[in-house]
Amino acid sequence: MSLDALPLREDLRGSVPYGAPQLDVAVRLNTNESSYDLPEPVALAVVEAVAREVRHLNRYPDREFTVLREELARYLGHDLATEQLWAANGSNEVLLQVLQAFGGPGRTALGFTPAYSMHPIITATTSTAWVDGRRGAASGDFDLDADDVARQVRDTDPDVVFLCSPNNPTGTALPLEVVRAAYEASGHAMVVVDEAYAEFARAGTPSALTLLPGRPRLVVTRTMSKAFAFAGARVGYLAGDPAVCDALRLVRLPYHLSSLTQAAAVAALRQAPVLLGTVAAIRAQRDRIVAALPGLGVQPVPSDANFVLFGGLADAAATWRDLLEHGVLVRDVGLPGYLRVTAGTPDETTAFLTALAATLEESR
Template identity: 70%
Template sequence: MSDPRLDPSGLPLRPDLRGRTAYGAPQLDVPVRLNTNENAHPLPPGVAAAVVDALARVAGDLNRYPDRELTALREALAAWLTRSSGSPVDADGVWAANGSNEVLQHVLQAFGGPGRTALGFTPSYSMHPVIAATTGTRWIDGVRPGSDVDPFDLTADAAAAQARDLDPDVVFLCSPNNPTGTALPLDVVTAVHDAAPHAVVVVDEAYAEFARPGTPSALTLLPGRVRLVVTRTMSKAFAFAGVRLGYLAADPAVTAALRLVRLPYHLSTLTQVAAVAALEHADDLLGTVAALKAQRDRIVDGTRALGLEPVPSDANFVLVGGFADPAAAFDALLADGVLVRDVGLPGHLRVTAGTEAETDRLLAALERHVGAGRPAGRVSR
């Protein structure tokens, strides 16, 4: 008789993790990679040189642990957020970690966990429920009721009603939302915050720099709301995905709580120094944002002209609907050297905005294959 404490491999894996598969988008060597929302443009040479110089200056001290408090980095991030949002951000309320996923993990370790619940509104960022599961937090799939204009719309009334009824410990809102690309009005954030009086409300703004003009940031809502957290990343607009630097802004009481769960010296000296050097050249790094937004809008217009149904986006990607067989379309595009993302929504694929040449190739491939449903070799999505 098998021992119920062991999984099929014979390991005593936690029961709630059995049968799960590890998160991971395909990393394939293809000419056009439009599946992980990276910035398609390399670091400007001057910024790369500044990062290398900064790393060289600290290389001789790598025998010592990094600054546990991330002091220079938090100050640089606070200065950037204050300048870019127009709303004062205190360095004492800034936190950073190895990518925004680790930031979110810290939040759930501190405010979620066994016996607690996290609410998110599906479809949204697929790592939110994954991180919840790894921290022992029960995940609740909220509902996006949609509208005639936007099938994935989330109104303030609908979100607040669910938050009020479920009384979660953590709520995730995503603006711009991944995978739909749509930004949330701030009344959704305030309504959820007020309707869930026991919850830490996390607004995931990983793609905020790509939002259309006039789109407000939840950073402006932080004063007076101790339970509100806004997360950001340098992986997207800043073209710094390989460094793995995510961060949040909140009340200093939140960062004090996160210190209770972070591992000692969790952010390396090299990461901290590289990020500070990059932030000193923020305007240069963000110089490609306008070009990426232009390609995003071109993908919207081009796919619509092909009879598909793109969702207007505030991010650096477009969710495209109208595929009779998205799996076959994915494979046909891949056979043509174009890698996109099957996010599991019926009839939809998600496409990252890349360079002008990459958009040319994407639209040409779509024109050849839309409706053809020609299956090619299948890969894991």
């Protein structure tokens, strides 16, 4: 039987599943994972924590994942209370729960593309209408202007607004006035600031966490997949008003975070200084890529994330294929003339730059 023969929801017909290519190549720099394995002390701490839970798997996990929320509040700081933290199986599930609670049929979400491609996909799964906002209307590039964002929020009157800082795929961080403008332009919309790459931001880049006091409709989402090198564990979280967490309790599945997930995440958070030790090394490779690309005749977008978007390519799809033939996998994000590369190890950066130089020379 084909998919078309099943009684699928009409709004899902013709949709394509999300997924970046998972190819066995020497240099894999397409999904913004950390190229660094967990440090040995962290790996041992996680294994020991999980081992302690295994004998108790006959019991359901702590439904409120209290210890994990305590550790997340401690890690984030900003005087956040445990009641203001929520976690799920990756930040994608957090976003799904937000849309289940505040979106749905007859409601609208506004995002400013290009941004994280899962935002409209998750929105669609909840039968929430998606509106593509304009990016760079004032400057002609990928930036967001506070006045223009406020105007679009007023014109659209959405129920949920998505902002991404640092933005994926551009890597650019948002000024806080953009977040304030979006929040103030609507008296009822939930404003979601996706800060999945916040730990990689350049010095002095502010977090929307500073705006939470007095703004109960503002939430900030984070992940342990990137800076914590914990992508395989699937742990994401948000900070917001305690009432937001109460709303998410209405839509979460029972015991949605397993005992093993909770134990692994708590162990990793308690090893945060060790895990985050690689962030500076990744930033250095990101900045190395940004500095090197103009010499190859392509233009990078200055980045506050662990990746670099670069443009000026005559045929991005062909360049992607040529890089793959050289054993380097990057991401075609669907922007004409642009590709995105994750900042990896020094050797991976060298391999990427060497392959790109060869590819561009061959194309000439």
